Amino acid sequence: MTIGIDIGGTKIEGVLADPTGAVHATCRISARPGNDLVVEDTVRVARSLTGMPVPVGIGIPGQIDAEHGVVRNVVNLGITELALADEVGARLGAPVRIENDVNAAALGAAAVVGGERKAGTGTVVFLNLGTGLAAGIVRDGRLDRGSTGAIGEIGHVPVDPNRLPCPCGQRGCLETVACGGAVARLWPSADPAMPDILRRAAQGDPEARRVRDMVLHAIGDALQIVAQAYDPRLILVGGGMARTGAPLFDAIGAEMRRRAEGCPFLTTLDIPSRVRPVPDGAPIGAIGAALAAAEE
Template identity: 55%
Template sequence: MTGIVTEPVGESGRYRVGVDVGGTKIEAVLVDGGTAIRASHRVPARRGGDNVVEDVVGLVRTVAGESVDRLAGVGIGTPGQVDSTAGTVSHVVNLDIDTLALGPEVSARLGGVPVRVENDVNAAALGAAQLVPGAKGTGAVVMVNFGTGLAAGIIVDGVLQHGFSGAAGEIGHIPLDPNRFDCPCGQRGCLETVCSGASVQRLWPVDGPAMPDLIAQAHAGRADAVRVLGIVSHAMGDALQIVAQTVDPRVIIIGGGMAKTGEPLIEVMSEELYRRERECPFLQGLHVADRLRLAPMDQPIGALGAALVI
């Protein structure tokens, strides 16, 4: 569904808008009192803080129609360093944003509608948990986001976990990889340097998505592809094992751009986990591979999750 909501937003303010800010597009959805999406719209992302604020406000007005002032609130999922309490975001390199009071500025332009800003991976985790079978309910669920970077969104009993400093789930900057590649964060050997979407593209440079081609070439027996896939899958196994042994979620959702690879990606991850299980009875009992689920890549999980942070 695209465009303006086809029924008025009730006086009770049960509708919410979720906005997913990405490096190439910004998408908004109107969500009713449950989790049903009643309208959606997207625009290409423009660089610069003023443009981002303008686009977010425009999208909210598009999907909410004439009833913006009766919204329960607006949630925004964005990359970068997010201070949800203040509603600010910093260091969004892809959009040329150093520091931006995104929440306060959007709220002011919408006449004071409550706005909450959340990390994009956390927002996507909330959205995916609504749509992936077995992910709703009590207990822990984690989405591991293999996107431009690597991070995890952790949900316990339906509540996002941020930690003391907001760094909960930042598994991409755990320096475990033996290749010891330099990481922009200042460390060497971060998992993100070998199993994020950007790093796989660097390790296996091809036109188009790298992971599907890497898997296909490795399965065809190409020696350099087998070597690179071994590096990538080992780091993926580390990431999944960290999540399984620290949070012990009943479901591990695989998201991010690399999830578009589909079942072949799950197969690669599972093979790595099974290999580890053969050497470790402790891991055999965890059945980590059985917990893996693909995020629904045809759904606006980031925008849906952003609406749910309100």
């Protein structure tokens, strides 16, 4: 058994999981900002799951130095720099490993969706349509971390024709259009925005159609990038925007089929058949963190 803890901007979610990713206990509390409170709350979640000093994996946003267990620049939690693995490990008397939150969610999604709660075989990509846009890559049940930890950062590939400025310093990054944060800026009149955009577009609202087409085009680009760069068996789509559910996935399928018209190459790739939603509410971030803790 290992403990997995997913630290987000608003909540901390923990699971006690076995090596297949099956969950044996859960705990969820609100997150509080600041180094000391993040450590305290993480330790509290771990202790509530088991009294045993089992290995702990932690998924957290920000820049991750996995080797030294240090996380930097988590704006939503007021963290500039925190030696999270050492601080939590010392209190629990257990080994602690930290992961980028999208990578942890990828590992969890691959286990939950990709292989009937076993680590999925082959290559599985997790595409996070969350506040930002990023992908995590899992090969035969193990994370591909790349050479610098920046693997899967496709949100900052500047291919979007709208050329909107991005906080990263470029223009036209996919993340300026194809993620929950971007859609909320493009369509501020409804929260969540994406279901409202799709509903109004279906009713013929021209502005909703314009925004819908922008967003679907950028999501289509993101899917093609991961499909063609990694040739995955499955592309698991999660994050807040994915909670739009069937209306969004139907629209994504239509966009990908439209692209394949008259293109034997894309027709053969058959990207729509590889896309799966991540089950709403599944604690994939925490499950993946637990699986990462079990890696040697």
